[in-house]
Amino acid sequence: MREHFEVRTYDGAGRLGKLTVPRSGVTVETPALLPVVNPHVQTISPAQLESEFGAEILITNSYIIHGSDDLREPALEEGLHDVLGFSGAIMTDSGSFQLSEYGDIDVTTTEILQFQQEIGSDIATPVDIPTPPDVSREHAEDEWATTRERLDVAESVDTGEMLVTAPIQGSTHPELRERAAREAAETDLDLFPIGAVVPLMNEYRFADLVDVVAASKRGLPEDAPVHLFGAGHPMMFALAAALGCDLFDSAAYALYARDDRYLTVRGTKHLDDLTYFPCECPVCSEHTPEEVQALGEEGRHRLLAEHNLAVTFGEIRRIKQAIHSGNLLELVETRIRGHPTLVDGYRTLLDYADQLEATDPITKDSFFYLSADSARRPEVSRHHDRLARLDVPDDVLLTTGQQSDRYDASWRLVPPFGPVPRSLSDVYPLTAESPERLDRAAYEAAATGVERLVEDNPETEFTVVHDGWPAVALHRIPDRVTVYDLDTDSGDE
Amino acid sequence: MREHFEVRTYDGAGRLGKLTVPRSGVTVETPALLPVVNPHVQTISPAQLESEFGAEILITNSYIIHGSDDLREPALEEGLHDVLGFSGAIMTDSGSFQLSEYGDIDVTTTEILQFQQEIGSDIATPVDIPTPPDVSREHAEDEWATTRERLDVAESVDTGEMLVTAPIQGSTHPELRERAAREAAETDLDLFPIGAVVPLMNEYRFADLVDVVAASKRGLPEDAPVHLFGAGHPMMFALAAALGCDLFDSAAYALYARDDRYLTVRGTKHLDDLTYFPCECPVCSEHTPEEVQALGEEGRHRLLAEHNLAVTFGEIRRIKQAIHSGNLLELVETRIRGHPTLVDGYRTLLDYADQLEATDPITKDSFFYLSADSARRPEVSRHHDRLARLDVPDDVLLTTGQQSDRYDASWRLVPPFGPVPRSLSDVYPLTAESPERLDRAAYEAAATGVERLVEDNPETEFTVVHDGWPAVALHRIPDRVTVYDLDTDSGDE
Secondary structure (H helix, E strand, O other), rough: OOOOOOEEEEEEOEEEEEEEOOOEEEEEEEEEEEEEEEEOOOOHHHHHHHHHHOOEEEEEEHHHHOOOOHHHHHHHHHHHHHHHHHHHHHHHEEOOHHHHHHHOOOHHHHHHHHHHOOOOEEEOOOOOOOOOOOOHHHHHHHHHHHHHHHHHHHHHOOOOOOOOEOOOOOOOOOHHHHHHHHHHOOOOOOOOEEEEOHHHHHHHEEEEEHHHHHHHHHOOOOOOOOOEEEOHHHHHHHHHHHOOOOEEEOOHHHHHHHOOOEEEEEEEEEEEHOOOOOOOOHHHHOOHHHHHHHOOOHHHHHHHHHHHHHHHHHHHHHHHHHHHHHOOHHHHHHHHHOOOOOEEEHHHHHHHHHHHOOOOOOOOOOOOOHHHHHHHOOOHHHOOOOOHOOOOOOEEEOOOOOOOOOOOOEEEOOOOOOOHHHHOOOOOOOOEEEOOOOOHHHHHHHHHHHHHHHHHHOOOOOEEEEEOHHHHHHHHHHHHHOEOOOOOOOOOO | OOOEEEEEEEOOOOEEEEEOOOOOOEEEEEEEEEEEEEEOOOOOOOOHHHOOOOOEEEEEHHHHHOOHHHHHHHHHHHHHHHHOOOOOOOHHHHHHHHHHHHOOOOHHHHHHHHHHOOOOOOEEEOOOOOOOOOHHHHHHHHHHHHHHHHHHHHHOOOOOEEEEOOOEOOOOOOOHHHHHHHHHOOOOOEEEEOOOOOHHHHOOOOOHHHHHHHHHHHOOOOOOOOEEOOOHHHHHHHHHHOOOOEEEEOHHHHHHHHOEEEOOOEEEEHHHHOOOOOOOOOHHHOHHHHHHHOOHHHHHHHHHHHHHHHHHHHHHHHHHHHHHHHHOOOHHHHHHHHHHHHHHHHHHHHHHHHHHOOOOOOOOOOOEEHHHHHHHHHHHHHHHHOOOOOOOOOEEEEEEEOOOOOOOOOEEOOOEEEEOHHHHHOOOOOOEOOOOOOOHHHEEEEEEHHHHHHHOOOOOOOEEEEEEOOOOOOOOOOOEEEEEOOOOOOOOO
């Protein structure tokens, strides 16, 4: 058991949790956003992050502090919290990013962990090797072996109450990511960043990202807090949270602002392309794009960073509320319409419906059928599994129309779920709300439910009465079932 | 020509416009939101609506003022703008709502129009009959005849520079709505509220709402400013704007607040059900739900009203920016995932793709294919129509794979559009971005494009090379076309 992390509520694989950070005596609610604070350039001060944006935790770079004559001594003498003016939890990175950018850094894992300990970091990071996407399996395995050794080193360093991360690498090889996650979890390290995914996000490769995250999660126990390292764009937070990512960090809020770019949950806009601010944050309520465009560089970048942070924290709150209400996948269905590549990400997420189902609560508030993709949600396959466990009499009517006493049992037939015995009619998810104009996927999923029930009950005689279901769905119903179409058949059955 | 209204930009049937309100010398940018100000109870003062929320126009009820001893004399003496403390445009309602609620009111159209003129209203309303949904055609026609007569009366009243509305009624009978709109537009009245749709919105009957609005729009000329009367929930603004509604009014911001209800673009929440505020407006950035729940009634309702207004005005800005960028339907695709009934609304909207196509710009920024519904967007059918006008040589390859010189012409085959001649490859919408994992609707639409091209060119020999298209799509390709599947055929083709 990792005692510093507690999951309070699940929704699919998404979860609300509490990360206890003993060194600072702070408890961080997850999913949480860690704003990245550049120790040299602070667009928004850590104090403002805390008081105005509600940041409970931030991340800064110990390697930069270590290498800076201006910063090193004050950090060692006063400690990071005083230097930054931040009372929440402080996580520090180790220079791995610099390693990946410049090929070489001048500290070892032991040195940088000890330094992080000395400057008062609450969560420290060893020097892992951020293996980029698309390298060969052999290359990725070799680099993981090195990272793995450094986790052993990290375990051996005396870090007191400070939490230490165990980064998961493995490039775009899911099996290796899963193995790396398992090996990382076998250490006594505390927090699990999924590393080197920034290139996937920058290239909008959300399907590949989902494969990597899902694989990493399969290798981790449920009580492992997971950090999607470098994930700073709010357009993909909901998708990542639905997989069970607990921590996000954003350098984007400041980096994008410096490039006059404006974050939204539906993508990035350039300030010059905006005539109206599509947002209700304080900056966007009080200013017009024209006003902000007319400001000097500093004022402009500051207001954009404030907007970017507001929408980033706002999305974290929306995700938390959605998990709390049990409708995170409904939020995901909305978010993925921000970009076609996010649609691919969601379709890939639903490939792992079983993985989501494992922790999904049995009952939630409501199920909204919002697109053909909804037919692949874990609730649908769970219902099909449940059908296999039902007692079924000799002669059963499954109908979208009126019930009938002429059968031993008469059940409703409800897309996308399929057969619904009366006992389950008022039970989640069979209380789902669906459009009247359904897509074929809903009928096909319902027909698959019929198929499952019929195959599991070879002795039972089944009659299906439907209202004009499409052929692609009817093809799934076994031949031995008597099928009537209310829309075309003459009808006394 | 209605000189007081000018459309500046279209996106589908949605538009950015300018409504010139001569009596107050104000120009209102549309789509615009008119907050409803109750002359007795002002949760948010008109001055605050103007300064903090950017309201350029509001609506209040002249009938209430007429019937109130406290309000009538000051309004007559000082004028509405001074009484309310609002320098923007003021529209006034006439008591029609009270008529529909209580069955009787004590003013005539002439009296109430003259009163509106006397108190300094900028846009006045006659006493129309708000015929509810689902009444018989005969009933609706009878009531429309009465409303129609009152429009004649309104035309005859001397109202000076004041604009006067011509409400469109007709219950849920589209043909009658269309006729009513045509007859309303034949008057010299100025602004066209689509009336009595609140019951449809309250019951989430968005498909019926779309039918009513689309019919009304068909009866109106393009230069008619259209007010969706009583539409105050931001979850459906984008859908209504996509049909060409220019004005919305919100009593909801205050009424919902008084009931502790919290508006979002994805639906309504009750304050008690919120643990996190899913919003970045100033209220939600500065407070937690727990804090607001703990306030007294007045403070709670005031903060909720401020939030509700912020999100309502924010959505109007998002819609304006989307029309400006030419991606309003992408916003609609996102919004309709808020509720299954909105999905029905969008599917019904796409029944009117031709109506949207009529004013849709030829070129826009980008086309995102975001769901099977995207295959029914007006851009797809426009491309199919365009195929019919192309010169086609004798022997044409249409391929999702490599081009070939062995044909007179070799064109790309791109779902959902179908055949794409090289000359159009870089032209909107053929630069569309689509998920890699496409739904069948995209292939079917592409196959329909092939079908159109083949049928329009009986002398041409066509070869189709596809990469595993589904059978439902391939069935649409005429038999005389030679078809190869890259995924299964051995293929020197």
